[in-house]
Amino acid sequence: MSTVSCATSESMPSAEAAQQKPVLEVRDLSVVYDGDTRAVDHVDIALAPGETLGLAGESGSGKSTLALGLCRLVRPPAVITSGSVIYRGSRVAPGGVDLLELRSRELRKLRWREISIVFQSAMNALNPVLRIRDQLGDVLDAHLHLGRKEKRDRLDTLLDLVGIPRERLRSYPHELSGGMRQRVMIAMALAVDPEVVIMDEPTTALDVVVQREILAQIVELQDRLHFAVLFITHDLSLLLEIADRIAVMYAGKVVEVGSAEQIHNRPAHPYTQGLLRSFPSVHGARRELAGIPGTPPDLRSLPPGCPFVPRCSHATDKCRDIDMRIRPVPGSDPSHLSACPFVTPEMAKANTPKVKAATSKGTT
Amino acid sequence: MATAVTPLVESTALVARRGDFFRRMPPKAKIGGGILVLFVLLAIFGPVLAPYNPDDTINGSTSALAPSLHHLLGTAYGGGDVLSQLLYGLRGTVELGVITATIASILSVGIGVSAGFLGGAADEVLSLVMNVFIVLPALPLLIIVLGFLPKGSGVLPTAVVLSALGWSWGARVIRAQTLTLRGRDFIAAARETGERTWRLVAFELLPNEVSLIAANFVGTFLYAILTSVALAFIGLVTFSSWSLGLMLYWAQSEGGFSTGAWWWYVPPGLVAALLGMSLVLLNFGLDELGNPRLREATVRRKGGPDSKPSRRRRQPWRPTDPTPVERLEPSS
Numbered sequence: 001m002s003t004v005s006c007a008t009s010e011s012m013p014s015a016e017a018a019q020q021k022p023v024l025e026v027r028d029l030s031v032v033y034d035g036d037t038r039a040v041d042h043v044d045i046a047l048a049p050g051e052t053l054g055l056a057g058e059s060g061s062g063k064s065t066l067a068l069g070l071c072r073l074v075r076p077p078a079v080i081t082s083g084s085v086i087y088r089g090s091r092v093a094p095g096g097v098d099l100l101e102l103r104s105r106e107l108r109k110l111r112w113r114e115i116s117i118v119f120q121s122a123m124n125a126l127n128p129v130l131r132i133r134d135q136l137g138d139v140l141d142a143h144l145h146l147g148r149k150e151k152r153d154r155l156d157t158l159l160d161l162v163g164i165p166r167e168r169l170r171s172y173p174h175e176l177s178g179g180m181r182q183r184v185m186i187a188m189a190l191a192v193d194p195e196v197v198i199m200d201e202p203t204t205a206l207d208v209v210v211q212r213e214i215l216a217q218i219v220e221l222q223d224r225l226h227f228a229v230l231f232i233t234h235d236l237s238l239l240l241e242i243a244d245r246i247a248v249m250y251a252g253k254v255v256e257v258g259s260a261e262q263i264h265n266r267p268a269h270p271y272t273q274g275l276l277r278s279f280p281s282v283h284g285a286r287r288e289l290a291g292i293p294g295t296p297p298d299l300r301s302l303p304p305g306c307p308f309v310p311r312c313s314h315a316t317d318k319c320r321d322i323d324m325r326i327r328p329v330p331g332s333d334p335s336h337l338s339a340c341p342f343v344t345p346e347m348a349k350a351n352t353p354k355v356k357a358a359t360s361k362g363t364t
Numbered sequence: 365m366a367t368a369v370t371p372l373v374e375s376t377a378l379v380a381r382r383g384d385f386f387r388r389m390p391p392k393a394k395i396g397g398g399i400l401v402l403f404v405l406l407a408i409f410g411p412v413l414a415p416y417n418p419d420d421t422i423n424g425s426t427s428a429l430a431p432s433l434h435h436l437l438g439t440a441y442g443g444g445d446v447l448s449q450l451l452y453g454l455r456g457t458v459e460l461g462v463i464t465a466t467i468a469s470i471l472s473v474g475i476g477v478s479a480g481f482l483g484g485a486a487d488e489v490l491s492l493v494m495n496v497f498i499v500l501p502a503l504p505l506l507i508i509v510l511g512f513l514p515k516g517s518g519v520l521p522t523a524v525v526l527s528a529l530g531w532s533w534g535a536r537v538i539r540a541q542t543l544t545l546r547g548r549d550f551i552a553a554a555r556e557t558g559e560r561t562w563r564l565v566a567f568e569l570l571p572n573e574v575s576l577i578a579a580n581f582v583g584t585f586l587y588a589i590l591t592s593v594a595l596a597f598i599g600l601v602t603f604s605s606w607s608l609g610l611m612l613y614w615a616q617s618e619g620g621f622s623t624g625a626w627w628w629y630v631p632p633g634l635v636a637a638l639l640g641m642s643l644v645l646l647n648f649g650l651d652e653l654g655n656p657r658l659r660e661a662t663v664r665r666k667g668g669p670d671s672k673p674s675r676r677r678r679q680p681w682r683p684t685d686p687t688p689v690e691r692l693e694p695s696s
Contacts (some may be wrong), residue, residue: 031687068687069687072686072687072689073686073687074687075681075683075687076681076687076688078687079687079688079689079690080687080688080689080690081689081690081691082691100689102686104684104685104686107686
């Protein structure tokens, strides 16, 4: 994993770097729909320069709303009701600027130039009646002042970067395959050299082979260009492979944050433990897949205390009035945080003895 | 694992929200619909409410009488009660509008959907018919055709002529909408399940066009009322039953305008104008109801998370604005 986080200081684990000077720091962010649906509920996460932070969770857990909310891209009836989003870009705001305090003009300057997004489905994010050249060119025109020649060179470089032949600049989106369109979206996200790239399920509609190619490309590009990635997906196993740190969301709350190793080997929250039990390990021993019983909760009428209580095998009456703030997991590195004060990583192992703690993760 | 599985329907919240339908209607639709309902009720119960027979005259009356306690809106020349004439006339005009709009809607939905859904030669022929009817000069044709109708023939012939000349615009719009819908995946999926063509049209296609058809109905209603009033004013009207246009015709031809008998011509004119306005408002409202993109985006504020949703203010919001920040809770 150390190949990915080269922008942070060499020997320091990126998890610690995150605590020192995150490039993007979300504090106590809440996004509320229609006054009573808390899609994002007092979330704290931080993104270190050059790091890949994975955001995992079921459908409807608030992953996308969090990502769009921190860029202030959700539409009313959604409203941000609390928190701050501090951005510390070396180019514009080394001291940090709160995105939630900015006026729309200032925010517009920051968008894409500093924080760009790869949206969920490439088919809908590209305009079907404009050539790729024009769409990529628009981004350059909006943020950089380039001459004709410079612009053309930059467009060529961008396509080289994501591995698409230069002739494709003349194509319309429908003439490209799904994977190529997704690559164009990535090229567009990187067009003006942002410090943070948010990727909202960038590979969901693609088959696993293309998916792997694109992910490898993202990791390689990140290596060269040193941007930080907030990677959103429901696929926890994917995150275990590519992310430095992982945040797990449930019912609008972050229930656990930790490095990929910590999440994989010592999951502390019962929900994370359940997620890890619901897919097979490629390298580990064969075992029964358990899954998580029940369905995600209705965000309009959440039970008091922990929202996971109805589906949790460790649930007790005490869970109904706990504080859902994440705190360090006892017996683990201080960077490993969990919202559950009762369950420890050891309890998970005791509960499911068949799980072999197999390290599918890299060689580190 | 013996854990409590959350029930699928946990609260009545979803059901309760259905009741919000009326509250969520655009204000334009509420105002327009309110006025229209009032007029339609008056049209239905008008003959019961009318204090006199509108055709009655007062013996020896040689002028139009100003409003008094006996005749709340005064009388026309010869003593006919204006209020009674208005109630009967409203009924006649609304009746004409409803019949015309119904016939024209059936024609435009039938022909438009057929042309759009069947395509090919059927589309060519039906489109040709539509185009011919669109370019027909409607007003001169109406004057000629209505001039030939026998004077005492009632509402129906006028309605038929009006709808024959008014269906084609709606048909074109519906054909276009059908063309965009018939290629969608849900139609292909329904076809794949083996549904018959009429079922495809009636249960898969038409529900998607309801707002368009409703708006088209209201638009034709408006066209019928305005055209009939205008035609009646120049005397092309059936004299056997009362209508707003006929009242204006008499007021003009028997000197209501020249003698300044405002109570004679202002009420029918005002009622026709209000009726038209209510239909226009309703049409815009229906459009917004069926097409959420037309709705003005607003931020609904409620009190704090615990307070009741009592103080609701609305704040305009444009699609390019960043998500509003409303710090309702003290940040911790």
